[in-house]
Amino acid sequence: MKPKKDVQQGTLALMVLKTLDVLGPLHGYGIARRIEQISGDLLSVNQGTLYPVLLRLEQEGAVESDWGPSENNRRARFYRLTRTGHKLLEAEKRDWEQTAAIIARFFEVKAEDLA
């Protein structure tokens, strides 16, 4: 088995926001599953660590949550992105893309480009 990468706290929050943005309201388990699926099992999310992150996002006003029935009629807590959450996601996304672009450019650079 390939060694899996740990997820940084900030990155995890961004993944949560994006998941909720794409899929709409979801419960904690659903979010964890999606993140695992999308990352192709490359990331090992200690699933439980999601809950403190969700709580923080809720305290920041980025998500709202409420109890509701799950697909198989279990009682589960559903999380939904708020307007603040949207804005936060946009801002974070821009930041991330910028950083990624800069890093990418650094990797493309060859010695002769700098000559």
Next chain:
Amino acid sequence: MSRRLAARIRNFVTNRRGDTRLREEMEAHLAMQTEENLRAGMSPEGARRQARLQLGSTESIREQYHAEEGLPFVERLVQDTRFAWRILRKSPAFTLLAVFTLAVGIGANTAIFSLIDALFLKPLPLPHAEQLVRIYARGPTGHYGAGFSMPEFENLREHTASFSALAAEDRIAQLDLVTSDGSAEVSGAFVSGNYFDLVGVEPRLGRSFLPAEDAVPNRNAVAVISDDLWRVALHSDPAVLGRPIQINGVKFIVIGIAPPGFRGDLVGSPEEVWMPAMMLGKAGYACGDGSYNCSLIDAIVGRLAPGILAARGQAEVSSAVAWSAADWPERPSRRQAVLFPAGAAWPDSQADDRGQMHLLMAITGSLLLVACANLAGLLLARGAGRKTELAVRLAIGARRSRIVRQLFTESMLLSAVGGALGVLVSFAIKNLLSRFYEFDSEGFHHLYNLSFDWRVLLYAVALTFITGVFFGMIPALRASRLDLATDLKQGTPTARPAASGLRHALVIGQVALSMVLVISTGLLVRSSIAVQRGTNFDPAHVVVLRMRPELLKYTPQQVQSLVVQSVRRISGYPLVQSVAFMQGGEGLLWNWQNGRDAQVSLPGAETNLPHAGFSVLKQDISANFFHTLHTPLLQGREFNNGDRAYSPRVAIVNGALALRFWRDGKGVGRTLMVNGLPYQVVGIAANLQPGNALQRPEPHLYLSYWQSGATREGDVRLAIRVAGDPASSIGAIRRVIQSIDPAVPIGEDMPMSEQIGLEYMPVLLARSVMSWCGLLALCLGAIGLYSVLAFAVRSRTREIGIRMALGARREDVMRMIVRQGVRLTLAGVSLGVAAAVVLTRLEASLLYGVRATDPVIYGGVAVLLFVCALAACFLPARRAARINPMEALRSE
């Protein structure tokens, strides 16, 4: 961000926990994951187990969750505090000692700060007090009593723009007030008509001055009186408004009663009555015509215009005064106008007070320092004893920062409890200290607002915090430097060289500082004994008393007849042994700054510059003066009833003056020129004023009251030697004088020893504070030494056991422990002696009759410290000697 903080605080305050919510969420999560795993084909058992693994450690999740939820910092603080409380309660002896030490240390310092607050910092309880200033005239001698004349004041008022108002003020410490109850001395001030508007005070009854009432000299005899005077002297009679009271023989109509608490604007010197400045002449204080030369106004009260800084006002006042001096070229002024913020005492006494406060702060600060060193030492020893506990906590995962914080919380908790008690202690100390400030040696009442305010509170809190950091820092940091491997293994504490070095340094510091404090105590006690016993006089059984007949506008003949009759009648009173009097002075023995000095020289020396002569303090005294005071005459005789105005002029000099003129100090029969007139020296008296470590006894000249040629103005002071208790005969003596004239103002009536105590208040105050601090420091030093030795014995038990097993005798073991204690004491004492030689200079001005390096005191204190040290060594040494080698070795 702020939303998050708000949510956290809400959670913290309401103690709401998402425990249920998290648990339910996790349960749902596990159920869903288990189903998923089942679907993937796992066994039910395996599916549940796998789900748990995927979720992760629930404990750590819950902890993270809580960390997001409440206020982890505060929660940990509460936790640490609770734990610290439990730890401290487990060793009540240590805790009580620490709290007591801190309470006294912080309390003493806070009490001194309360004094400083009252003397310098507290603003006057008046509207916009920060705008109020007082302007003084500093004379060429550097004193602030040079005064302004009326024209100067008017000039200043017209040519300055920095002030919204200025008012002249002439404070009179003693006015003669006659009410139906008899005569009394009260303090008051003559002020400009706008004074009450300026300071922002509205009378509680009646009104303040009208502008017209301060416009024409000696026309409007009106007065505003204080609430206190109204209550006490006038029995709260509301009908007093519009009726006259007699002040200095003039009837003033009472027009208003000031609100309770208003006692003028000079801190420490309460006033009872205010009159228009234009009434100065009528009340007996005019000099000539109110011209430029008559500087009656001793201060100008001003209110800075809004937005104007004191510096700007100062600049303007300086230039205006220079300008006014140029306007009267016949009197070039060497005075400077100096502006001070209101809310303080007279500048001259401010300087004295400041010196006194520095000394007191140094004393109590040293005590607190000793206390800190002591506690740091105790905590270090405790920390070493708790190594195993701390090592276990580290081993099961506590972070080092957490351990440091825990230990720090303990010292902070101690400090906080000590500080809180210290504030209470400071109230008691403050009340004791304030008694020293109640009266001065001339019997005048002083009043300071010593109430607790936010400045004092802030000081106490800051001091508590700093103290906690100070004594808690080193032990906490040291405890965090544990070596897990060795400290877990060792059940008993061992003294590591570095740690014990630090503890030894702390003990040496304590011993040295307490040495300094105890030496200072010794010096001050000697000094205060010298002062109170009197140098070449015997104050016991002497009553002093001041009469001020000039307030009744007595003629010189009337004054003389009053004096003669008083002496005759008092002499005839039973128990009275001897009566004498003198004119002028400040108190019976002091005659500092009032210009009653004389120019003396040897005959024929007037032309022989530069030994032409010099100015000396002069007192005009009666017959029997030295006899009454029990002052020895070194040579010759004192004045007697034969020395009258028409008999040959005679003089008495003190020893210091005799030595200035005649090398052998013998001058009886020789002639002395006093202010250009020849006097024959008939006696040489011993020096009456003790010199302190900074100044030698001053030369004094005594002339006969009947020959001095001085005008018969000024106070007359009586000295009466009685058999038995002087205090109980004061009433009778007063009545004798009042039987001659009931209106004669009498003040300063007290036993002479009391007057001396008041005059030398700084010495006695410093002695009291120093004695207590010295005693406490001594005890703390002994405790510090004891704890270090006790700890050494405990940690060396095994070593001592081995020594004994190898043949060391009990005496050897005891000697070894005692030697360690003596070595520490010796280091502390030597350091202390060196420090004392330097530091006792701070109190040199308070040392009378003893040198700052008095070998007897230094030696005595060193012996005392060694005795205390040996006592501190005794218990640990005995315990060491009782160690049973077998048990000590087995205990491994």
